[in-house]
Amino acid sequence: MEKPDRIPTHVSIIMDGNGRWARERGKERVYGHLNGVESVRAVTEACVEWGIPYLSLFAFSEENWQRPQDEVDTLMSLMFKSMRDEYPTFLKNGVRFRVLGNRKRLSPKLCEEIEKLEKATGQGENLTLIIFLSYSGKWDLQQAACRMAESGASDLEPFLVTAGIPDPDLIIRTSGEKRLSNFLLWQAAYSEFVFTDTLWPDFRKDSFRAALVEFASRDRRFGKVKK
Numbered sequence: 001m002e003k004p005d006r007i008p009t010h011v012s013i014i015m016d017g018n019g020r021w022a023r024e025r026g027k028e029r030v031y032g033h034l035n036g037v038e039s040v041r042a043v044t045e046a047c048v049e050w051g052i053p054y055l056s057l058f059a060f061s062e063e064n065w066q067r068p069q070d071e072v073d074t075l076m077s078l079m080f081k082s083m084r085d086e087y088p089t090f091l092k093n094g095v096r097f098r099v100l101g102n103r104k105r106l107s108p109k110l111c112e113e114i115e116k117l118e119k120a121t122g123q124g125e126n127l128t129l130i131i132f133l134s135y136s137g138k139w140d141l142q143q144a145a146c147r148m149a150e151s152g153a154s155d156l157e158p159f160l161v162t163a164g165i166p167d168p169d170l171i172i173r174t175s176g177e178k179r180l181s182n183f184l185l186w187q188a189a190y191s192e193f194v195f196t197d198t199l200w201p202d203f204r205k206d207s208f209r210a211a212l213v214e215f216a217s218r219d220r221r222f223g224k225v226k227k
């Protein structure tokens with residue numbers, strides 16, 4: 001597949017619609033999450049191939065803890081299993097893996113695995129893959145504000161969990177919903193948005209390319225007057 005023009009530095013995806021995808025097939029919601037893993041793989045590979053340096057994926061929000069316990073448990077064990085399975089591919093493809101969010105709510109076993117993988121892939125130079133897990137934009141702003149106040153500094157940005165990561169140029173949301181759902185509230189200040197009706201388990205390289213083509217047609221002005 002041809003590389004799209006004007007490759008963004010950071011693409012962020014709100015992966016939505018797994019439950020509806022499963023329901024359409026008469027299956028449990030969990031079946032949708034399982035099939036969503038293949039979409040993560042496809043998009044990650046495309047980023048490596050097309051030279052997109054940062055990909056971030058909203059995998060689980062702070063609000064998602066309020067879902068039924070069995071769904072939460074499945075999502076967490078899926079996260080654990082995927083990290084183990086993808087480890088060799090990350091090393092092979094030069095992927096640096098990071099998880100951002102409120103780790104206090106994650107199990108010690110999962111935290112340990114995350115730390116291990118982050119350390120092992122720390123030298124990856126082709127793509128930084130960021131998974132937002134137990135993340136919400138308001139939580140991020142709160143923790144940053146507290147730490148900023150403690151330190152006496154006056155710039156919030158270095159205290160956000162995304163410090164050092166460029167703001168997303170493009171935020172894609174699948175499944176037809178047109179909202180941020182408490183995602184990157186600060187960092188999305190000048191992001192372009194692409195909304196697609198495609199449900200996450202159906203979102204593969206072709207849908208990703210279509211979103212990048214749409215991004216390439218946007219005129220980004222950042223409040224200035226176009227020359």
Ligand code: IPE
Nearest residue numbers: 015016017018019020059060
């Ligand atoms: C996205 O799919 C995955 C998570 C939010 C964890 P959903 O589970 O939200 O699927 P829908 O929106 O109910 O179809």
Ligand code: IPE
Nearest residue numbers: 014015016058059060061181
């Ligand atoms: C947003 O999806 C969170 C993630 C994709 C992880 P939700 O399905 O939780 O969002 P709402 O509830 O439809 O806003």
Ligand code: MG
Nearest residue numbers: 016017018019
């Ligand atoms: Mg949803």
